[in-house]
Amino acid sequence: MKRSYVGVIGLSVILLANIIFTQLMVHQFFFQNYDAVLLYMASNIILFPVAILIYKKERDKGESGYAKK
Amino acid sequence: MKDKKSIPAKDDNYTHNISRNNERSLDRRGFMKTMVGAAGMFAVASLPWGTIAAKELMGLSDKEYPHQKIVDVKDIAIGDSVEFHFPSENDSAVLIRLSQDKYVAYQNACTHLRCPVYWVKEEKEMICPCHHGKFDVVTGAPTAGPPRRPLPEIIVQVDNESVYAVRVKRYEA
Numbered sequence: 001m002k003r004s005y006v007g008v009i010g011l012s013v014i015l016l017a018n019i020i021f022t023q024l025m026v027h028q029f030f031f032q033n034y035d036a037v038l039l040y041m042a043s044n045i046i047l048f049p050v051a052i053l054i055y056k057k058e059r060d061k062g063e064s065g066y067a068k069k
Numbered sequence: 070m071k072d073k074k075s076i077p078a079k080d081d082n083y084t085h086n087i088s089r090n091n092e093r094s095l096d097r098r099g100f101m102k103t104m105v106g107a108a109g110m111f112a113v114a115s116l117p118w119g120t121i122a123a124k125e126l127m128g129l130s131d132k133e134y135p136h137q138k139i140v141d142v143k144d145i146a147i148g149d150s151v152e153f154h155f156p157s158e159n160d161s162a163v164l165i166r167l168s169q170d171k172y173v174a175y176q177n178a179c180t181h182l183r184c185p186v187y188w189v190k191e192e193k194e195m196i197c198p199c200h201h202g203k204f205d206v207v208t209g210a211p212t213a214g215p216p217r218r219p220l221p222e223i224i225v226q227v228d229n230e231s232v233y234a235v236r237v238k239r240y241e242a
């Protein structure tokens with residue numbers, strides 16, 4: 001089976017985005033740009049289901065690979 | 070169980086009862102699970118910030134507090150400062166009289182790590198003792214040291230020979 005790193009890399013990117021958004025969010029909060037805070041919160045929340053999606057995709061891929069074997 | 074030496078010798082089967090078949094895939098999968106969990110943590114952790122921000126946006130922004138008397142005009146000389154608390158008991162602030170009828174007031178918790186900033190008359194600057202942050206007295210903008218954000222300005226008003234705090238000015242976006 002050829003190893004695929006897409007899932008792991010995708011999740012890493014998501015976590016990186018999470019970190020960046022959180023950082024920006026906290027900063028904007030102290031600058032009292034509350035719209036921006038809401039925006040970043042929304043992005044952070046949306047990233048979570050995306051992460052789940054990536055995980056599920058990767059998991060199913062793995063399963064079929066082993067089923068064949 | 071036989072003698073230890075004989076076990077690895079023959080067919081190397083001393084791990085026969087350990088299934089390693091799916092180990093790698095499970096490893097990666099477990100790792101990915103952790104990552105998804107971390108993403109979830111981020112999502113949950115941003116909730117409180119968002120809720121407070123939303124609350125702040127809904128009408129509470131730029132709210133008028135009951136005007137609060139700070140000091141009588143006769144009790145504050147030009148170039149002097151008074152400390153007071155506004156809008157709540159826990160928000161310390163400082164009022165500075167710059168000229169005959171120019172007053173400025175700021176919440177004086179340093180925007181670096183919230184040490185109390187005080188007015189130094191001789192140097193015409195607001196100084197934070199903790200890490201030598203300095204603020205411009207006219208605008209509240211940081212001029213030196215670690216602080217990066219201006220001090221929140223308090224709008225004041227002179228009425229009947231006393232100075233009143235009216236509201237806290239929001240940062241300009």
Ligand code: FES
Nearest residue numbers: 179181182197202
């Ligand atoms: S707390 Fe004011 S400079 Fe660090």
